[in-house]
Amino acid sequence: MVLKIPRPLTKVAGPKEIVRQFVPSWFAVTMGTGILAVVIYDFPFPFSHQSDLGWAYWFFNVGLFSLFSVLFLSRWIFFFKDAVPMFQHPVQSMFLGAIPMGLATIVNGLVLFGTPHWGNAATVAAIALWFVDVGLSVLTGLLVPIFMVTSHDHTLEMMTAVWVLPVVPAEVAAASGGLLLSVVQNQRMAQYIAFISMLLWGFSVPLAFSILVVFFLRLVLHKLPPSDLIISCLLPLGPIGTAALAAAELGINARRTFEVSGDGLAAYAFRSLAEASPAIGILVASVLWGYGAWWLVVAIFAIGRTIKKQLPFNLGWWGLIFPLGVFTAATVDLYKLTGFYLFRIPAAVFICVLFVLWWIVMIHTFMRAYSGELFYAPCLGPRQVCTQNELEI
Template sequence: MAEVKLYRQISRHSQKFTWSWYIMPLATLGVALILDNEPHRFHALTTIGKVVYLFAITQFVILTCFVTWRIFTETGWFRRSLSRPSEALSFATTWLSFGNILAGGHSYAQPREGSHLANAMIVFFWIYVAIAYLLSIVLNVLLYTGEDHLMLPNMTPAWMLPIFPVILSGTIASIISTNIEPVHALPILIGGLTFQGLGTLISLLVTAIYLHRLFRSGLPDPGVRPAMFLAVGPPASTAIAMIRLADNIPTSYSYFSTHPNSAYILQVLSVFIAIFFWAYAFWMFSLALLCCLMSFPRLPFHLSWYSFVFPNCGFTIATIDIGRALDSDAILWVATAMTLVNVVVWLFVMGAHLRTAWLGRTLS
């Protein structure tokens, strides 16, 4: 009887978890990454960042256990979940979270060249980009052919989520390519640039539709306005990738050994391209912020509140990278202020989440 009671309790609790919940570890991972990149550091900051990173992994593992339980015990739930547009869009956050775990693991572990961890990261990177590309195709096909089609009047930048794991490929490549042999680094850099370009171009096309929707139908309903911050993510990630991919070019290997000036030219160009995309991200951030502030008193907690955090973590890291590239203390101090705001907002959203769960309200 005890086993049956436990089984029923786990099944009841697992029904509360959907793919949308993965935005929570995604936000926590974003905070861990900005703490690792923070330019103005104190002694315990690395330890704090590692604790936040491990907390994010714990969130990811717990969610994965409950969702896996639901898949194997609730017949047909997996298929039904992917037939609903909101859940099919959110499914991409599972792989996006794994990509951030990969980036954070490399950043905090700092594997040595030729070590087993460094070699494992190389393998994981190619697995990541392959699955990210596959998901971007499959999820979009499901959204195009499902019974419940996405409707333009209800559009938010969440429509970009299927391509988000592809967009992150460039950033992951720029992190993984450090501390490895040039023979492995160069293919990773080229692969990261390839998928970054694909993701950025598709996100620009979706953004055009999103702006068209705003002109035609006005602002989204207050409850879904936090998702407007998702439009900040693609240009911010592109800015990060451009600078870091160029910085990690192995100048003494292959093409770059026979064209010694090309690496320097790309490094200079990457900074100005990053500033271009940073300005684009800032405009999207300002638009989302103003629209959310207009409706904040009427904004009940929803899991989409975590969109206040993770896209803006990428925006903060892009600001840090630009400040370092330009050797600008002013920009770096602005980035530090952005880091503090992101941490405070993350704590606020986590508190609101706990309060909502304590009150027994349903989340999806």
């Protein structure tokens, strides 16, 4: 693919049109950037300035998330009638799940990068944002499926793996909750976060895996998706990797959270949970890692088979980054839990691949955003360019 330098904003009428056409799929950029920051921090072969590099990516991600949040909220404030149809669109509505997943990467960064620099203030901010993320995740996981079963027009042949996007945020929040346990000093608060995380895991993972079964059936009956949607074949790695990551994080940090004194039934149960959690984390994460490895091979085959043809760029390319990123993070955690090179070496390879993929996708994203090509809301129908009078706010 030849990348030509475009003229600025040739595809849109102006900045107001950018707001009108802004869609939640842009938050997939923050998901990918945020998970890259996390896995760089956890690179299993330490190198100089490793933490600084991860910090730089996370700080950049905070800027992206803030900018996208302003644009998305502005669309609802100034172009409310044009924003409402998003809920009825069978694809764009799915990307509402990208918002809480992008926010979860901010929480993770506050734990990994903020707490060492800013101390307890960063921990308090991480806890507050995590609860906001939980609320958004539950809302998305309920609201979008309700629209799917009541008003969307879906068929098995047209199904893609984007169906998992509204339900996965809850397990992403569960994984963030597991990481948050490492810095929460109040043990009672930590126990609440741990139990909420387990509930979120149950809220999301069984439904996401059910969708994956249907998606595999769709692949068998109707073969691979069209080339512009082929990247979605990697999306199943997201819920699998996140489920493994959440189990591993809870396994790593549950001992500290549930070690209590006392003779009551609850104290005995908590101590038993503290002792069993690392083993449960290893078991669950390892089983899911094997499942994810299967999907990864299938996705590589599907994308590789299609890449021989022309593969048009769109924001869906960010589906290459986050799913592989959470699978990589789970691989790193399995290495922490087991010490096996079976996980250490693949984790290092995946992180290097992610780093290269991020730059490729980010450069294409920047160039096409610069031209205005990516500012297009499918829920508004064919690309429309408003007149200046229509764009007056």
